[in-house]
Amino acid sequence: MTLEQTISVIRPLDEKSMTAARNRFANIAMPLGGLGLLQDAIVQLAGILGQPVPDISRRAAVVFCADNGVVAEGVTQCGQEVTATVAENMGRGESTVCLMAKQLGMDVFPVDIGVAQPIKSEKVLQFSVRRGTANLAHEPAMTRKEALEAVEIGIKMAEMCAEKGYSVLIGGEMGIGNTTTSAAVTAALTGAETAAVTGRGAGLSTAGLERKIAVIEAALALHKPDPNDSIDVLHKVGGLDIAGLCGLYLGAAAQRIPVVLDGVISCAAALLAVRLCPQSVHFMVAAHRSDEPASVLLLDALGKRPFLTAGMHLGEGTGAAAGVALLDLALASYREMVSFADIGIEAYQPQK
Ligand SMILES: Cc1cc2ncn([C@H]3O[C@H](COP(=O)(O)O)[C@@H](O)[C@H]3O)c2cc1C
Numbered sequence: 640m641t642l643e644q645t646i647s648v649i650r651p652l653d654e655k656s657m658t659a660a661r662n663r664f665a666n667i668a669m670p671l672g673g674l675g676l677l678q679d680a681i682v683q684l685a686g687i688l689g690q691p692v693p694d695i696s697r698r699a700a701v702v703f704c705a706d707n708g709v710v711a712e713g714v715t716q717c718g719q720e721v722t723a724t725v726a727e728n729m730g731r732g733e734s735t736v737c738l739m740a741k742q743l744g745m746d747v748f749p750v751d752i753g754v755a756q757p758i759k760s761e762k763v764l765q766f767s768v769r770r771g772t773a774n775l776a777h778e779p780a781m782t783r784k785e786a787l788e789a790v791e792i793g794i795k796m797a798e799m800c801a802e803k804g805y806s807v808l809i810g811g812e813m814g815i816g817n818t819t820t821s822a823a824v825t826a827a828l829t830g831a832e833t834a835a836v837t838g839r840g841a842g843l844s845t846a847g848l849e850r851k852i853a854v855i856e857a858a859l860a861l862h863k864p865d866p867n868d869s870i871d872v873l874h875k876v877g878g879l880d881i882a883g884l885c886g887l888y889l890g891a892a893a894q895r896i897p898v899v900l901d902g903v904i905s906c907a908a909a910l911l912a913v914r915l916c917p918q919s920v921h922f923m924v925a926a927h928r929s930d931e932p933a934s935v936l937l938l939d940a941l942g943k944r945p946f947l948t949a950g951m952h953l954g955e956g957t958g959a960a961a962g963v964a965l966l967d968l969a970l971a972s973y974r975e976m977v978s979f980a981d982i983g984i985e986a987y988q989p990q991k
């Protein structure tokens with residue numbers, strides 16, 4: 640489906656299944672609301688999947704790999720050739736998220752949506768829009784048409800996952816320089832000060848961080864992205880990986896598949912998606928709060944409270960994978976716990 644068609648088919652969550660899930664929680668033998676935010680997430684999953692006891696056993700990670708021309712400005716600790724190396728590593732199932740996914744019985748689909756170098760791995764899906772973006776310090780990162788194309792590749796990935804029968808998705812990314820593009824997107828969408836949303840990414844020096852902030856500030860002043868137009872923001876100061884994630888989230892909402900959010904790159908993409916289609920926010924489960932400074936602001940803008948704050952700042956979908964592991968634990972108890980009636984106790988009411 641096109642972006643427009645995708646947005647037009649996104650519907651609200653199933654209230655009946657959510658009410659059934661809340662009632663079930665009220666009757667199982669545990670302290671009221673004892674599973675906290677995990678309990679809220681289970682109710683949300685019930686509403687998305689239309690199942691009072693949601694089944695998220697069929698899971699996949701879609702990891703968008705792309706390069707960013709802005710790396711030429713010295714805003715990263717390592718060179719852009721690392722993107723291709725890690726993407727190929729992902730094809731072999733050996734990157735961090737792949738190893739976590741193995742534990743979770745989760746399939747991983749790495750996607751080349753715009754890596755600068757040709758990828759030497761048949762396991763990496765080939766959907767390259769262009770071989771890396773332009774340097775946003777001097778010109779728009781990509782054309783509006785390319786941004787739209789990348790969003791629609793993300794939508795296509797969600798459709799592919801729906802056809803394969805997955806019941807939960809995580810989005811991930813690999814792209815040196817993408818904490819720069821994410822910070823730029825965050826500042827553009829929220830109006831926040833650049834310095835407040837820019838961090839060290841994969842390990843930038845203090846001098847490098849100052850340079851990164853200056854580069855983003857100058858790019859925002861040069862391009863003046865329109866905060867009310869996600870595609871304008873994406874093509875001027877975003878990246879192909881962010882565009883793919885944005886499409887994946889919208890596509891998943893259209894297919895009624897829950898998506899578990901990852902760190903700042905993922906959350907920036909999620910905010911772009913929500914600005915395009917406010918209903919899509921209900922299909923997003925916030926898993927963790929990344930240590931990158933933009934994280935708090937993005938989660939607030941999404942109206943989400945993540946259930947995991949572990950100081951992670953890795954990307955690839957790793958925070959989301961950790962979130963799925965916690966959801967598995969919570970779901971195991973929700974599914975199998977005895978009720979108050981089973982053990983002869985009256986269900987209690989909240990204390991006034
Ligand atoms: C070996 C390696 C593996 C990674 N896996 C994820 N990232 C993470 O770090 C990058 C973002 O940080 P920055 O904006 O500073 O480049 C992204 O590729 C992200 O996925 C990695 C980074 C490196 C170096």
Ligand SMILES: O=C(O)c1cccnc1
Pocket residue numbers: 818840841901902903904905929930931951952953954955
């Ligand atoms: O928050 C993230 O996803 C993140 C942070 C640092 C580096 N890569 C990713």
